[in-house]
Amino acid sequence: MRMTCPLCGARDLREFTFRGAALARPEGDDWNEAWHDYLHLRDNPAGESREYWAHAAGCGAVLLVTRDTRTHEIFAVEQARGAGA
Amino acid sequence: MAEPMLKAQNALPQGEALVLGDTRIDVLPMPRMTSLMPGPGHAALAKALRKHHGLDLPDPGGRVSSDEGECLWFGLGQYMLIGPAPSPLLAGAATLTEQSDAWTSVLLEGPLARQVLARLTPLDLRDASLPLGATARSEIAHMMGSLTRVGSEAFRLMVFRSMAQTLLHELKDTLEAVAARQAL
Known part of the structure; x- marks a missing residue:
């Protein structure tokens, strides 16, 4: 699998580190089901997945990656900074 | 002491x-090496670097060199000034850190x-x-x-x-x- 970093170009997977699913943070500070879901419950999608990846061995940027978990097809890679992360 | x-x-x-x-x-x-970290937005650093060292700020994956020295892209929001001692006037546009050794x-x-x-x-x-x-x-x-x-x-x-x-x-x-x- 190769990903195209917006700064570095197409790079090998070994330069990247998986940083988890990209989820919307719940509103408010009080504990509720939404926070429980956000912190502990994860889908295991067979198909399109939005994830954070860190280009740790490269430029250091955190990337927002949309990919297909079945085919490893990459739909989009953008910098997480400025993308509502 | x-x-x-x-x-x-x-x-x-x-x-x-x-x-x-x-x-x-x-x-x-x-060589003398100094990392330049401009934070969000790098226009001020590009201007200062041109004025005080005659170097342009490189694009990602790029390197700009002159007789005096070089400026190397060094990752997201990081540049390395190699060769000259940094002008103290760059400090207004970026965080400067001595990296020579x-x-x-x-x-x-x-x-x-x-x-x-x-x-x-x-x-x-x-x-x-x-x-x-x-x-x-x-x-x-x-x-x-x-x-x-x-x-x-x-x-x-x-x-x-x-x-x-x-x-x-x-x-x-x-x-x-x-x-x-x-x-x-």
């Missing part, structure tokens, strides 16, 4: 480390250079993706480093000084293996 004087020193003994099959591993002299620079030059690197880094080293003067942050023998194409067959590798011996060891071993294969 007198202030103790700390003197920056190269992590490796400077000079030739190994020559095999016309390919050379050379520990480069330690924090990184070690090794030159790998010769006909086998690309074959040696092909065993150590996942980078595409062909002319189309890494032309002369291009730079990349990537893995070098599993260490995070900086690789710059400084000649048609010459690459400058930089890693943290704590990994200097490992880099030299890996380069020597790999060059020996590649040269032995050539000799078959």
Whole structure:
């Protein structure tokens, strides 16, 4: 699998580190089901997945990656900074 | 009490480390290096760098050099000024950090250079993706480093000084293996 970093170009997977699913943070500070879901419950999608990846061995940027978990097809890679992360 | 004087020193003994099959591993002299971190937006730094050092700020993967020195892209929001002592007037536009002895620079030059690197880094080293003067942050023998194409067959590798011996060891071993294969 190769990903195209917006700064570095197409790079090998070994330069990247998986940083988890990209989820919307719940509103408010009080504990509720939404926070429980956000912190502990994860889908295991067979198909399109939005994830954070860190280009740790490269430029250091955190990337927002949309990919297909079945085919490893990459739909989009953008910098997480400025993308509502 | 007198202030103790700390003197920056190269992590490796400077000079030739190994020559095999016309390919050379050379520990480069330690230049003055300063990292420039402008934070969000880099227009002010680009202006200041042009004014005080006559250098343009490089694009990602780029390097700008002049007689005075060079400015190297060094990752997201990071540039390395190599050669000149930084003008204190840059401090208004970026965070300046002295890095001279924090990184070690090794030159790998010769006909086998690309074959040696092909065993150590996942980078595409062909002319189309890494032309002369291009730079990349990537893995070098599993260490995070900086690789710059400084000649048609010459690459400058930089890693943290704590990994200097490992880099030299890996380069020597790999060059020996590649040269032995050539000799078959």
